[in-house]
Amino acid sequence: MASGGEQKVVLITGCSSGIGLRIAVLLARDEQKRYHVIATMRDLRKKDRLVEAAGDTYGKTLTLLSLDVCSDDSVRQCIDSVKDRHIDILINNAGVGLLGPVESISMDDMKKVFETNFFGTVRMIKEVMPDMKKRRAGHIIVMSSVMGLQGVVFNDVYTASKFAIEGFCESMAVQLLKFNVKLSLIEPGPVHTEFETKMMEDVAKMEYPGADADTVRYFKDVYIPSSIDIFEALGQTPDDIAKCTKKVIESSRPRFRNLTNSLYTPIVAMKYADETGGLSVHTFYNLLFNFGSLMHITMSILKCLTCSCLRRRTISPD
Ligand SMILES: NC(=O)C1=CN([C@@H]2O[C@H](COP(=O)(O)OP(=O)(O)OC[C@H]3O[C@@H](n4cnc5c(N)ncnc54)[C@H](OP(=O)(O)O)[C@@H]3O)[C@@H](O)[C@H]2O)C=CC1
Numbered sequence: 001m002a003s004g005g006e007q008k009v010v011l012i013t014g015c016s017s018g019i020g021l022r023i024a025v026l027l028a029r030d031e032q033k034r035y036h037v038i039a040t041m042r043d044l045r046k047k048d049r050l051v052e053a054a055g056d057t058y059g060k061t062l063t064l065l066s067l068d069v070c071s072d073d074s075v076r077q078c079i080d081s082v083k084d085r086h087i088d089i090l091i092n093n094a095g096v097g098l099l100g101p102v103e104s105i106s107m108d109d110m111k112k113v114f115e116t117n118f119f120g121t122v123r124m125i126k127e128v129m130p131d132m133k134k135r136r137a138g139h140i141i142v143m144s145s146v147m148g149l150q151g152v153v154f155n156d157v158y159t160a161s162k163f164a165i166e167g168f169c170e171s172m173a174v175q176l177l178k179f180n181v182k183l184s185l186i187e188p189g190p191v192h193t194e195f196e197t198k199m200m201e202d203v204a205k206m207e208y209p210g211a212d213a214d215t216v217r218y219f220k221d222v223y224i225p226s227s228i229d230i231f232e233a234l235g236q237t238p239d240d241i242a243k244c245t246k247k248v249i250e251s252s253r254p255r256f257r258n259l260t261n262s263l264y265t266p267i268v269a270m271k272y273a274d275e276t277g278g279l280s281v282h283t284f285y286n287l288l289f290n291f292g293s294l295m296h297i298t299m300s301i302l303k304c305l306t307c308s309c310l311r312r313r314t315i316s317p318d
């Protein structure tokens with residue numbers, strides 16, 4: 001136990017892989033043992049990777065519970081099983097992606113994305129926030145995305161789910177401040193996790209019912225190769241995002257918005273530079289359809305542009 005203070009109880013959703021798994025392990029391995037991590041996942045049969053990465057912290061500073069963010073009962077049972085329902089830091093990480101022409105995606109699949117990414121986060125906050133308000137203490141972290149700030153073609157529904165989160169949190173943050181409860185959004189760009197592999201597997205299986213030949217061609221032959229280039233050029237590791245998240249938790253005055261990738265700063269700045277929206281729409285159009293084949297060069301220029309003054313606006317893992 002940390003000397004001079006109680007351990008903080010941190011509950012994290014979606015710890016079977018990727019960013020959630022790495023945050024759980026990083027906090028559980030804290031040298032000063034400042035955290036007791038409750039790592040949760042919807043299917044405990046997937047626990048092996050986490051248990052292995054947690055090593056000797058498993059059963060000490062890290063415990064494992066089952067939690068499906070899409071189920072009222074599962075969320076309630078999990079939180080009720082925590083001693084005194086006391087959670088100091090809630091990390092809403094669970095999320096799913098969805099990629100492709102809207103015409104080819106069923107309404108049910110779209111609703112599943114909102115059910116997990118948006119309502120899953122809301123369900124967690126609704127369950128944990130009242131106790132934090134009573135205690136006049138707590139920190140809620142939400143894994144948003146750069147796609148919560150800027151739409152990206154063919155990610156229409158995923159983007160919308162993250163915009164919904166941003167709007168919800170922007171509204172909540174003001175009320176929570178009155179109760180001394182902090183709320184922070186983490187906004188990563190591309191991160192190499194199963195999120196990327198699952199989406200590419202889904203794309204390979206897709207048959208594009210309802211989409212015309214041109215749209216399918218723009219998606220498969222223009223967007224997908226550019227997106228692969230972008231992941232290669234800008235991709236961060238889940239460890240990077242875990243380190244950024246730990247920094248936010250440990251900050252005495254945590255920021256509300258936390259972009260983790262400085263290479264996205266110009267894209268977000270562009271949105272606010274032109275309130276008509278035209279600059280963003282046309283720049284994205286040109287980047288994809290006119291300079292898509294030059295994406296490698298475009299990315300190099302972007303890297304040069306993101307000098308240290310822009311980097312200061314992001315949270316870095318180091
Ligand atoms: N990778 C990226 O490029 C980026 C990801 N993000 C966000 O980061 C977060 C984590 O994603 P990432 O680590 O990359 O992807 P992963 O696919 O590796 O991890 C997603 C996690 O969410 C879990 N999950 C999905 N549905 C539920 C549910 N109903 N209840 C509980 N857990 C669930 C998955 O569990 P299971 O194994 O059971 O499916 C898995 O543990 C997401 O919110 C994502 O939107 C943000 C920006 C970029």
Ligand SMILES: CC1=C(/C=C/C(C)=C/C=C/C(C)=C/C=O)C(C)(C)CCC1
Nearest residue numbers: 145147152189190226227230284287288
């Ligand atoms: C920037 C950019 C593109 C793609 C961005 C991608 C692919 C971002 C992925 C972000 C992720 C995966 C966020 C997860 O939440 C395009 C449209 C190819 C071309 C124009 C510039």
